[in-house]
Amino acid sequence: MAGAEESAARAEGAGTGAEEEVLRPHAEDAFAYELKALAAADDRPRPARWNLSPWAVATYLLGGVLPDGTAISPKYVGPRRIVEVAVTTLATDRALLLLGVPGTAKTWVSEHLAAAVSGDSTLLVQGTAGTPEEAIRYGWDYARLLAHGPSRDALVPGPVMRAMSGGGIARVEELTRIPADVQDTLITILSEKTLPIPELGQEVMAVRGFNLIATANDRDRGVNDLSSALRRRFNTVVLPLPATVEDEVDIVARRVDQMGRAIDLPQAPPGADEIRRVVTVFRELRDGVTADGRTKVKSPSGTLSTAEAISVVTGGLALAAHFGDGVLRSADVAAGILGAVVRDPAADRVVWNEYLESVVRERDGWKDFYRACREVSA
Structure with missing residues (x-):
């Protein structure tokens, strides 16, 4: 049977070639062994396009031992109910906002939730004071745009649009650092589950499985408060500091x-x-x-x-x-x-x-x- 040390060693990305040179592999790569073991042992209902059931996602984050003896290392140390509420939220039509003071593992939890649910934690918008609206919606290949005019070929989908099209999990880090007018770009996406493309007279509609995880804290300087309209689109889960x-x-x-x-x-x-x-x-x-x-x-x-x-x-x-x-x-x-x-x-x-x-x-x-x-x- 696979013991804890063997499981951790495999999960930490025992790859070959270039994979071994990666300084920080994505969660779905670093813990691929654990995710595969969980998928094999998971016989519970899974929401549309989820790689694991909500129970298995929670086990991946909190750790445990599978029936075959495979040890799942804990990714988050904290109250189980917090993780359960976060996972359950992603199975509904509400987005998830992870809120907490700096250093409470918001980004870490966000990445591992996306990796466990959809197998892809890279659909990421990094929030800063200079994040433009295009980072959340879409951009343009200007060479094609100038040569042929607006078209779907000239459009460059952003991480949120790609998650909507593929039924995956998009991540927005440090949401409150993004300017308020750019934040509100998410309102239509989260309420109507659609992203209009007015230049083409088209829209991208989210397929089942799509959801969004945002992280935020309200202690750093330069914070832009969320509008009440945007906050209503999220289910907020507060991550506390370690209890002991x-x-x-x-x-x-x-x-x-x-x-x-x-x-x-x-x-x-x-x-x-x-x-x-x-x-x-x-x-x-x-x-x-x-x-x-x-x-x-x-x-x-x-x-x-x-x-x-x-x-x-x-x-x-x-x-x-x-x-x-x-x-x-x-x-x-x-x-x-x-x-x-x-x-x-x-x-x-x-x-x-x-x-x-x-x-x-x-x-x-x-x-x-x-x-x-x-x-x-x-």
Whole structure:
């Protein structure tokens, strides 16, 4: 029977040739083994053009063991009901909005949902302040347009149009960063399930299986609020921060391991001391109180998300690999923590120094961590 380690190794894209050189394979490629195993074991009803049933999609995200012993690795660590509601939404005629503070795995969940449902997570619109309407609707091949005038041959379909035509899942990342007038391009698509092409007097109608996943947060600067008309077209699912230290340590360790294998970094054992320290520091500064609830601390201006903890640990492993003995130590993560915490050089440095002196300095077993942080903070 396939054990957890074998399943993870296969799922992580044991390909050949050029596939092994890809820095970050798409979810449907990286976890192809798990998706195939789930499809083979899945005997439940599937919505039109879904590769898996809603139950199997939820199992793919949350992890589990199939009847044949195949281990499905968890992609998301959090309340099961949140995943179930998100999956169920995609089986209805309402679009899905994943909402949460930065670093709550919105993009990660969006990608894996699309991979599990339609086998294609690449129908993506990346939202920015400069995203044009054409990115959501369609563009033109201007050479053909000038030579022959408007025609379907000259039209270049965008990711949303392609998802509508093929009955797939389209993704819109950072929806609230897109200008409001461009956001509203989605209203007709989501309500009428059609995309007009006025230049040709035609329209593209969505086929069964089409849906859309958007992600958004309301903490970053430069956010454009969604209109009430657009928000009504979505079912909103809020992704929370990890509930416990253990959950967050598990998430960080898993993601660091996955990223580290892609760039040949040494493997940090799950629950390594430095990972737990980074997570503890981030949670205490984020919550404004120490883990035991006894000491209140000031919070810095940054979000100190799980994603930033992953970045700090990955950077620390790179330092340990290239300028150390390969073992992750306090000195390897100290600079990364300082960079994550001190975003405002004046106010955040005061917050960080007070936290070091009042909390870290007095904590048993943290002397080496305190010295390393003091050294880079000097």
